[in-house]
Amino acid sequence: MPKQKTDDLLQLIVSLTRAEKRHFRLFVKRNQSSNDILFLQLFDHLDKHQEYDEPTLLKKIPEIKKSQLSNLKAHLYKQLLTSLRLLSKNYNEDIEIREAIDYARVLYNKGLYQQALDILDKAKQKARQSKFDTLTLEILEFEKRIEGQYVTGSMEGRADALSLEATELTELLHKTNQYSNLSLQMYALYLKVGYVRNEKEYDFARETFEGQLPQADYHQLDFWSKVYHSKAHYWYHHMRQEFPQCYRYSERWLTLFSESPESISLHPVEYLKGLHKLLNALFNTLQYQRFCEIMKMLEAFPTHYDISKNKNIEGLYYLFWYIHQIKFHFLQGTFTEGIVLVKPLMKIIEEETYYWDNRRILVFYYRIACLYFGSGNNSKAIDYLNLIINQKNPDYREDIQSFARILNLIAHFELGNRQLVEYQVKSVYRFLAKQEELNEVQKEIFYFIRKTPRIRTDELQAEFKRLKETLSSLEGKPFVRRPFLYLDIISWLESKMEGIPVQEVIRRKFLARQEKAQQQK
Known part of the structure; x- marks a missing residue:
């Protein structure tokens, strides 16, 4: 059996729950003695040792000949899938x-x-x-x-x-396929570049979307066409930074399941994704109260659906839970409190508990770095940013790779590493220019950081003020505002001007928004 197939077999065995292992043994023993079943002995050995060591295996189970191993492993893999299929039909x-x-x-x-x-x-x-x-x-x-x-002749006009x-x-x-294809293409484009960076990308997204968008009345569509219609529109508006529209279509997405509750247990993946997209839209539009309401719906999901029966659902649930727990602290400005999430999250990532893809892990590294940066622990922020920066030629999430380098410069600046900052500015500038990432906001940040080694201490406050005024004037511009979605640079500048931690500034803004919302009720 080729090495890849052997690795697949071992990975499958490691992924089994106690109940699944018990079911497999009962399934195998239903008609014969376990002592006569070589592939069950192979299973027990691999289950116990959690690794494939062929010489040890042949020594421990002398009944198995080396020439039999390839076929035996293939048969074991097939029997495991058959057992899992039988077990899964009860809830699939x-x-x-x-x-x-x-x-x-x-x-x-x-x-x-x-x-x-x-x-x-x-x-x-x-x-x-x-x-x-x-x-x-x-x-x-x-x-x-x-x-x-x-x-049959039993039904006229059959x-x-x-x-x-x-x-x-x-x-x-x-x-349905037209909408699902469009949704997938929009998602793939977002994975490649993130938010659109310029008018050319803005127009390209529009042309791609409108060129393949079926002409149909939404209200005449069936359930799945409506789901994919909402997904396609969500990704289209998300990459164009049109977040109120993202809220509209993600709310519509979730409403489909609210109107058809039985669909939640039958199609839990799409329901969880709907919750996830709506939480993203609420975060980006700063709708804190509604964010808390939908977060409670997400947290209540395991009470209605036994996620332990399905590793995919369980992994998806915890993926979204950690994403929005971190964002919850971003909204509130409680970065220090959010650090408590890092240890259990990193345990999941390092042990590959749910086999999350590298793109999602990359984003988690960036969010963790932001938690540490917001809490004032710049050294730890740099550690996680380096996990992004040191990746070898990743071809996804160019936006995260770019802003990780910018935040890394700012963190080193905070630590007083002026010579290192001066050295890194050039390499980061070249990276962003190559990625076509450089815009007015980034240029202003580079201009500021590049000249900091020559700025006297008594001149820093004036420079902070100048940069804040410049960036504030750019914040509302299309395409230019993109950097503010990844890094609250304005709040950081205000913290430097006032001599207080950045999370205090963000927390103050959050409380002011809450007070204003209460007054408007």
């Missing part, structure tokens, strides 16, 4: 529906056409109720195949009814 309705299709196929092969049709009809009703449209179409095609060979049903569903799926 789509697996149960596919099983019914398989049973119908077996009956069809035996020539028991009416029995096959009975099973398919029940499966089709369940698939329709659960909004598994592709499975519904697969069942319809199977029904048409049987009816074309075995005419052929016409099946043909019409299949046509309508095909058109519906075509529309």
Whole structure:
């Protein structure tokens, strides 16, 4: 068995829960003694040692010959998947529906056409109720195949009814695929560049979006078309920094599940993503009270859905939970309190508990660095920024890579490392110029940092004030305001001017917004 396949087998075994391991052993032993099953002995060995050491394995289990290993590992992998499939069908309705299709196929092969049709009809009703449209179409095609060979005569117009049903569903799926393709393309573009940086990218996003946007009345769409319609619009407006529109479409996304509560347990991934996008939009529009309300909905999710049964759902839940717990502290200006999240979060990342992708981990490093920077611990901020800066040729989230370098300069400036700052300014400038990242805000920051080694202490306050006034005038400009989404540079400058920690400035602004909101009620 090739090394990659061996690694896959070991990774699968390590990922198993205690209940899944118990089920597998019962599944294997159902008809035979475990002492006679070599692949179960192999499983027990790998489960115990959590690593693949072939010489040790052959020594510990002499019944296994070296020539057998490749086939034995492949068989074990297949048996594990079969066991997991059996266990998963109890809480994955789509697996149960596919099983019914398989049973119908077996009956069809035996020539028991009416029995096959009975099973398919029940499966089709369940698939329709659960909004598994592709499975519904697969069942319809199977029904048409049987009816074309075995005419029941039990339903007048059966052929016409099946043909019409299949046509309508095909058109519906075509529309859904158009929206899902557009949503995926918008997401891929965002992963590449983040927020649009200039008018050229702004227009490119618009042309890409409008060129592929289906012309349809939203209210006439089905559930999934509406979900993907909302997702596509969310990503489009998000990368263009049009956050009120992001709020509109993420709210619409979540409303679809509120109006169809049974869809939450059937499609928990899309529900969690809807909560996540709405929280992002609320954070970017500074709607604190509504943010807290939706955060409670996210935190309540495990009380309604047993996330321990599904590693993917569990990983997604904790991914979003940590993202928005950190943002909660960003909103409030409670950076020091937020540091408590770092240790358990890093444990998940380092142990690869949920196999989060590198892009998400990169963003977490940046957010952790911001927590430490906001709390005044610049050395720790630099440690996490270096985890981003020292990555070898990553081809994703150029925005995070760029702003990590800017924040790194500011953190070194705070520590008084003037010579190091002077040296790094040039390399960071070259990096940003190569990435086409340099805009007016960044140029002003570079101009300030580059001349700091020559500024007298008694002149610093005036320079801080000058930079703040310049940046404040740029904050409302399209494209130019992008840096403020990654780093609250204005609050940092105010903290330097007043001689207080940056989190105190941000906290003060938060309390002022809260007081204003109360007065407007």
